[in-house]
Structures are given as structure tokens and as C-alpha cells.
Amino acid sequence: MKNFDITFSKKIKKNRVLFGIASIILSIISIIAESYTQKFIDNAVLVNTKLITKRFVILIVLFMIIFIFVYIKKYLENLLEKRGNFEGQIFIYKNILKKSISFHSKQETGVLLHNITSDIYESMPWYSYGRLQYNLEILNIFIILIFMIYTEVYLSLLVVILIGLSVLLSNKMSKFLGRKTNEKLKVNSELNQFMIEVVKNIGTVVQLNKESFFARKYEDYIEERYKPIIDSLIVGQALYISQLILSQEIMPFLVLFAGMILTIFGNSTIGITIIMMSLTSRISNSVQLIGDLLPKKHSSIEIYNRIKELYDNSADEEDVNKLPVTSFKKLNIEVNEYTFPNKKDSLLNDINLEIKRGDLISLNGESGKGKTTLINLISRFLPTDGLSGKISYNGEDIEGLKINDYYKHVLQVEQNAVLIEGTLKENLLLGDEYLKEDLKEIIYTCCLENFLNTRGIDYHIKEDGKNISGGEKQRIGLARILLRRPDLLILDEVTSALNEEIREEIVKRIINYKEKYNLTLIAISHNNDFKQYSNKTCQL
Incomplete structure (x- = not known):
């Protein structure tokens, strides 16, 4: 598979490592939480009050830890996506400024602008974090399957509690995200206009060897005007997604807790049955994520094949073999x-x-x-x-x-x-x-x-x-x-x-x-x- 010829910054590489670590830790803690949920239910069936209280406290702590790691994971995911887009866009923009003026004479401004913006936004997430997430979801499925085989039970359960609270919170957060997204689009249109004006006068830019100057101007504009809005979006989106996922995590536990109060003397298979339902749900989520990532993978390959000329440095290499220029005679x-x-x-x-x-x-x-x-x-x-x-x-x-x-x-x-x-x-x-x-x-x-x-x-x-x-x-x-x-x-x-x-x-x-x-x-x-x-x- 072809890849963009781009080396991401150390910051993105570091965040990818943290994203991977957070994902693996989240998977392990979730399995531990499932195990303690089973023990909590089993203890409740046996009316072991001391152990019930102990397991309950442990579960509360585990779910709080899960919430923290869900937030960290989603924050890093959004950060990798946005930062990856920025670095990919800046990389392509710098390369375009280095292209010969004859190259620009053959380009249509609208198409070029689309390549720099929409194409990068569509394809870069796969390269910045998508491939890593794809492999992590496969690993997550593998870990869950091992645990399910160990327990030898498979069941399903539909969680219906706390939906109202989740909807209210989601509605409030979506209004905030909508406002910030609108601000982002406005500033983005100004960035697009800046790019068009510079490309229209690429002759002056290349003659004066000012590619890096205008690239720096563009990068400064992103840092000063665009980044503050994006930072707000990153935090908001992380909270929005994490509260949805938290609802999915805590709803099965609360249903089980309420049910166990009513059936405290039930048989010992209840705990196993319920945690298997939860694990099945987790596998379904991972499979769905993989299904979402595969189209991104294929579209990224198609985009690469269509715009690879924009980051091909062969023109720079050809210039190395040309003659130096002396004073005009x-x-x-x-x-x-x-x-x-x-x-x-x-x-x-x-x-x-x-x-x-x-x-x-x-x-x-x-x-x-x-x-x-x-x-x-x-x-x-x-x-x-x-x-x-x-x-x-x-x-x-x-x-x-x-x-x-x-x-x-x-x-x-x-x-x-x-x-x-x-x-x-x-x-x-x-x-x-x-x-x-x-x-x-x-x-x-x-x-x-x-x-x-x-x-x-x-x-x-x-x-x-x-x-x-x-x-x-x-x-x-x-x-x-x-x-x-x-x-x-x-x-x-x-x-x-x-x-x-x-x-x-x-x-x-x-x-x-x-x-x-x-x-x-x-x-x-x-x-x-x-x-x-x-x-x-x-x-x-």
C-alpha cells in the first residue's frame, strides 16, 4: 500500500505511543472490571455482605479509572486527527510552493484548494492514527475472546437505563460543538482565501525564494487563529464521546446492581451471563470500529494515487544536476x-x-x-x-x-x-x-x-x-x-x-x-x- 511521503512530528509520534498505551490499559482494566462484576454478583447471590461491599467499592474505583482512560484515549484520538491534518496540510502546502511555476500554470485553483483541504482532511486521519487504531481493535477483540473462552459462557443483554440523562447531556454538548464548528469553518474559509492569493502570485514567491516565508505565515495563522478553536473542539468532542461511552459502561452495572437487590438469592450463573453480554457488546463495538476504518483506509489509498504529484520532490532533485547561474551578460x-x-x-x-x-x-x-x-x-x-x-x-x-x-x-x-x-x-x-x-x-x-x-x-x-x-x-x-x-x-x-x-x-x-x-x-x-x-x- 502506498503511503504519504511525510514524517510526522515527534509530538504526534509521542501521542500515538500514548494512544496505544491508553487503549491497551483500557482493554485490560475493562476485563478486570468485568471479572470483578462477576465476583460482585456471585457474592451477592451468596449474601456475603462484606465481600459485596468490597467488590462494590472496587468496581466504583475501576469505573472511574475507565472513565479517565476513555477520556484520555478520545482526547488523543481527536488530537492526532486534527494535528495530523495540520501537519499534512502544511507539508503539502510547503511542497506546492516549491513546485515550478510551469507546474502551477497547469493547475486549476479550485481543484488545488480541494486537494490541500478536503482531501487531506479525508485521508490524513488514517495515517496519523487510523492504522494504529485498526491494529489495537484487533488486539482488543483477541483479549476479549480469550477471556470469554476462559469463562465458557456467551449471552446478550440490552441496556436501557439512564438513556434520558445521556440524551440531555448529549444535546447540551452538541450545541457547543455546533457553535465551535461554525467558527472553525469561518476561519477555514479565510485560510483558503490566503492560499488562493499566494498561489495566484506564485511567480513572485518563487522568484524571491519566499516559499518558506509564506509557509511560515500560513503556519502562524493556523497557530494564532485556527488552533484555539480546534483546541476547544478537541476538549468538547472528547467530553461528548467519553460521556456516551461512559453511559454504555455504567448502564449494565447499574442494571445488574438493581436486579441483584431484588434477586439476591438467585443462582450462581447470573453473574457469568451478564458479563458475557457486556463482553459481546464490546466485541461488537470493536468490529464496528474496524468496519468504519476500512473505508478510510481505501479512500486514503485512492486520494494518494490522485494527488501524489503534489508531494513528489523529483523536481527539487532534478535542479541539483543543473548549472549554477553567473552575473548577467x-x-x-x-x-x-x-x-x-x-x-x-x-x-x-x-x-x-x-x-x-x-x-x-x-x-x-x-x-x-x-x-x-x-x-x-x-x-x-x-x-x-x-x-x-x-x-x-x-x-x-x-x-x-x-x-x-x-x-x-x-x-x-x-x-x-x-x-x-x-x-x-x-x-x-x-x-x-x-x-x-x-x-x-x-x-x-x-x-x-x-x-x-x-x-x-x-x-x-x-x-x-x-x-x-x-x-x-x-x-x-x-x-x-x-x-x-x-x-x-x-x-x-x-x-x-x-x-x-x-x-x-x-x-x-x-x-x-x-x-x-x-x-x-x-x-x-x-x-x-x-x-x-x-x-x-x-x-x-
Whole structure:
């Protein structure tokens, strides 16, 4: 059987050991309680008052111990399920962020989101504790059968006492669980939205090598917002299930106790008959649990086979064998044509262009002619399966270069910048460290000085920049990339959301920044903002 390629944390491993120990102890104590129940009944039949009192006290103590271990077992079971889901989801999410941008271009956001959430929630419980529980239930059946054979009796009995109390308590607990579940779903929808926004802008994430940064943000969100609700659910569910199980445990005993008062001089087989009924009930419960676990086992295998590409690390292994990337000198574009997967029409017909260090290339052409496609190929955002020709960086095919090294020298400013919920400074640095002088220079270059003066570097930006304008969001996205000072800077409509006055000013400042640091620029602009400064043009 295939398994998820995931190593659970030490905490989960420890909790699994405790879960196993608690389950075995619970089985043994339950058998001891059954044995004492038989002795209690037998003593009652013989009217041995001293022994009856002693057995009764022992049974009360045993049932209290059973309650404690039932709670511990159910608490650990819920903890393993929820924590296993978290670790599985975080593992898959981290792996998705490490995937190539061309991989993401082939994915549908809704399907990917379902894989990360629903599929993980459905399959991970089997891996975190289901297999262990399956084996423990088999062991429990084996222990009970040995004891039943030893006593040589089998009977059935239906427990009907205390149902009303159990129903009232269950109703109260279910309302609490319903409220907490609703809170969980609300926060979960916010988590899903965060994931969608990051995946939508995976190009920026991968270029800046910020997979771990966004994974950390996601993990922090879970710990701060999601975990408190889940902790309440774990306690509530443990109490809810344990009180149901406690009712099943204590009802047979109380029925027997009441019955023995009326039939204190009954024959000696009553005790054996009743405990056999109880043991049969226990076996039935274990068989039912195994029956519930088997579908989970099969569905987990099916889910594995469907989403195994998401945690396949072969792409990382392939990158190890690729060439390191040196400082940019020239880029050669020799493209006969490019065809998107599953499409017939081609773009980028007969393009032959050499770009040298310090050049400013203006890409011109009508909409739909392939300008964005070309820069996405250069940025390695698209698969090259449909490319006839090649793109070379310093004489080497870009597909043969280490992707993380490549993005230390080549960066693209995308049309739609992804902004995290955090300060302006956090959105620019993304966890990196830069000199104050560099930060100040970038603020000026991207015409953000008014933003800084009125709101400050620690101004809190809402998720996806909901509390700032489209132009401010676009300039922050530009500033984030310029701060990294790439050798080759690719601009895709970076002034589209700006008014004419700011557009002209920011273009001048970008040009001055380019000249100061001898950067190379490839620019697409619907308004031809960079055309007058370019030394080369490419008409598509």
C-alpha cells in the first residue's frame, strides 16, 4: 500500500505511543472490571455482605479509572486527527510552493484548494492514527475472546437505563460543538482565501525564494487563529464521546446492581451471563470500529494515487544536476514559435533578439500577440514543451540552469502584486534584511514617499491591499522587486494603474535607478512609457 511521503512530528509520534498505551490499559482494566462484576454478583447471590461491599467499592474505583482512560484515549484520538491534518496540510502546502511555476500554470485553483483541504482532511486521519487504531481493535477483540473462552459462557443483554440523562447531556454538548464548528469553518474559509492569493502570485514567491516565508505565515495563522478553536473542539468532542461511552459502561452495572437487590438469592450463573453480554457488546463495538476504518483506509489509498504529484520532490532533485547561474551578460532569444498546451494557434513567430547588459528593451505589439508570453518564457513561468527554439542566458539554455540561482539575477514585476496582511515594511522585505538607505532609495524610486510620510513604514496593509489604492498596490509590488536589484529586470505593465503624472515621474526614476546600477530592462507598457528611453525595440 502506498503511503504519504511525510514524517510526522515527534509530538504526534509521542501521542500515538500514548494512544496505544491508553487503549491497551483500557482493554485490560475493562476485563478486570468485568471479572470483578462477576465476583460482585456471585457474592451477592451468596449474601456475603462484606465481600459485596468490597467488590462494590472496587468496581466504583475501576469505573472511574475507565472513565479517565476513555477520556484520555478520545482526547488523543481527536488530537492526532486534527494535528495530523495540520501537519499534512502544511507539508503539502510547503511542497506546492516549491513546485515550478510551469507546474502551477497547469493547475486549476479550485481543484488545488480541494486537494490541500478536503482531501487531506479525508485521508490524513488514517495515517496519523487510523492504522494504529485498526491494529489495537484487533488486539482488543483477541483479549476479549480469550477471556470469554476462559469463562465458557456467551449471552446478550440490552441496556436501557439512564438513556434520558445521556440524551440531555448529549444535546447540551452538541450545541457547543455546533457553535465551535461554525467558527472553525469561518476561519477555514479565510485560510483558503490566503492560499488562493499566494498561489495566484506564485511567480513572485518563487522568484524571491519566499516559499518558506509564506509557509511560515500560513503556519502562524493556523497557530494564532485556527488552533484555539480546534483546541476547544478537541476538549468538547472528547467530553461528548467519553460521556456516551461512559453511559454504555455504567448502564449494565447499574442494571445488574438493581436486579441483584431484588434477586439476591438467585443462582450462581447470573453473574457469568451478564458479563458475557457486556463482553459481546464490546466485541461488537470493536468490529464496528474496524468496519468504519476500512473505508478510510481505501479512500486514503485512492486520494494518494490522485494527488501524489503534489508531494513528489523529483523536481527539487532534478535542479541539483543543473548549472549554477553567473552575473548577467547577455540573453539570446531564438524562437521559431510557441504553442500553448492543448491549443493549435502559435505565437512568437520568428523572433531573434540579443539583449546585453545595460540594454533597455521595449516590447511592443497589439494585445494577444504574445508579449506577456515571451517575458513569462524568459522568467520561466511557462513550460517550454511548446517552444520551438531556445532562450539562452550567458550562452546556456535557461532550462539547464538552477531555478533558484536564476531568480537571483532575473526577476519579473508582475501585473498583479500579492500583498500580505502586514506592514508596508513587511510587504517590501518579506522577511529579508536590507539597509535603511536601500529601503529609502526604493521608496523614492517607486514614488511611495508620500505614502511613507502620511502613513509610515509600519502602516498595516490589509489582506491583498484592500485598504490601499490599486496604484499604491502596484508601486509596492514594483518596489519589492527593485529592492532585490536584479541584473535583468522584466516589467509587465507596471504603470497600468497609475495616472499620467505619476506614470511619467516613476518611469524617469526607474530609468535613473537602472543607470545607477547598470541594470538591464525588458518593459511592456500599453502606454509605451519606456519606449523613448529604450535602445532596442521588439515588435510582435
